[in-house]
Amino acid sequence: MAKSSRPNRQWWFRLHSWAGLKFSLLMFFVSLTGTLAVFAYEIDWLLTPELRVTPQPAASARPAGELLAAAHRANPEWTITSLNLELPSFMAAEAIARDPAGELQRIYLNPYTAEVIGVAPWFNAHRFLRQTHRHLMLPLKWGLSIVGLLSIPLLLSLASAFPIYKKWWRGFRKTPKGGDTPRRWWGDLHRLLGVWSLPFIALIAITGLWYLIERWGGAAAPASRLLPEYASTSQPRGAPTLTRAIDQALAQNPEFALKHILLSEGKPLLLQGQATALLVRNRANTIAVDAHSQRIVGQVKGEQLTAHQRIAEAADPLHFGTFAGYTSKIVWFIWGMAMTLLSASGVWLCALRLGSRRTGPAPTAAWRQIGRSRWLQLALILLSLGLSLPFIIA
Structure with a gap:
């Protein structure tokens, strides 16, 4: 009787061990930083007193125009580029600005009083975790490619x-x-x-592979391309003008929840947020407003996007678990820790298998089993941490 050519259980075990062990160091590091990144802003809240405010009802929040005007008044020489209104009720609103030296800074504002609480450097725990997880602090094209390639052994393990x-x-x-x-x-x-x-590993592997495809030519056209070209005069800085422009735009879009504002000299205000489209980033819903004329000059809704664009916009909410507030974030954090422990426990199982009852586990033998790639993986991890060090010290 002819022997079956189908892979047997032992073959699948060797494939599983190879995919899990040979890339275990980098997989562990990327999984750990990604898991912690789920609560990156909360970590910053612990480390940065200026980010803390006393939570109040949402109805008592000051208009976004007042927050922008307060940021301008406190730092008149700085160029405000964005305002983040998406943080939890116990955190400050956050404006990103460029100082006269060209350095990015964060301006924290009390969302309930429109007062500036403090200023902090742009690089914080959130940026450290996101950049080490996403591209190992390397140039984006190459770092993201290295991280994205991990989706292949992850799919093989699955x-x-x-x-x-x-x-x-x-x-x-x-x-x-x-x-x-x-x-x-x-x-x-x-x-x-x-x-x-299982569902989390599949999701992370598929979205990770998608990021790799995007980086190497498969990216969808950004939703902003659906906005018409429109030149505006210089951005106003007064609270009444900004507030009227934003409030009138929101009044015309009652289903729109404002999360983010982008500012650029000579261009309209870009209001970004969530509306009726499911599983999209804030940028998928954008309202362009000329703050001087109080007029909407362009608008994009998530429902207008192509299937390709919808897939691209869904990747981040699914990968980071931000689509259902703290409910999904807690689940994603638990799943992420489980995935991180899978990498570590797989290596430890190898050490136990290579050891004996008399001598115990053999971690040195497991280390050698990873192969020569262990040195490259270790170098990438140390390089990522080393490239972060100047920002941390500063």
Whole structure:
């Protein structure tokens, strides 16, 4: 009888071990920074007193025009480029500005009093976690490509797990029992984390692959291209003018929730936010307003986008879990920690397998099993941290 040419369970196990082990160092680092990035602003809230405010009802928030005017008054020589209104009620509103030296700065404003609370450098925990996770602090094209390529071994790990773990659907209720060896306990834990993380791993792998495709020519045309070309006069700085322009635009779009404002000299105000389209970034819903004439000069709605653009706009909300506030963020954080532990527990299982009952685990042997790529992965991690150091010290 001819031997079947179909891959057997041992073949799938070797593929799973290769995909999980050979890229484990970088996978662990990228997973950890991405997981922490889910709560990056909350980490900044702990580290930055100026970001803290006493929460009040949303109805007591001051108009966005007043916040912009206050930021201009406090720093008249600075060029305000954006205002972030999306932070939780216990955090300040955040204006991004460029000082006379050309450096980016953050201006924190109390959203309930329109008072400037303080100023902080642009580079903070949020930027550190996002940039190390997204592109390892390297030039964007190459760093994002390296991180995006991790989606391939992640997909291989996911696909190979099913032939290895027979009747895997029963694993949702199997807690680690251990038995007579630590290897069994860690194996049970690895499988438990794996089955509960299946949808998250698939989502992260697919969106990660999408980011790689975008970087190498598959990006959709930005939604802003649907806005007409319109030249405006210099941006006004007075609260009444800004407030009237923004309020009139919002009154014409009652379903629109303002989250972000972009400012550029000689161009209209760009109001960005959420409306009726599901799973899109704020930029997918943009209202262009001439602040002097109080007139809407262009508008884009999420429903107008092509299928290609909708896929592009859904990638970030799905990848970072920002689409349902703290509910989705907490779930994404838990899933992210599980994925991070999967990388670590896979390496530890290798150390246990290569060891013995008498000598215990063999971490040195597991380290060697990663192969020569371990030095490149370690170098990339250290380089990423090293490139962040000047910003942290400053």
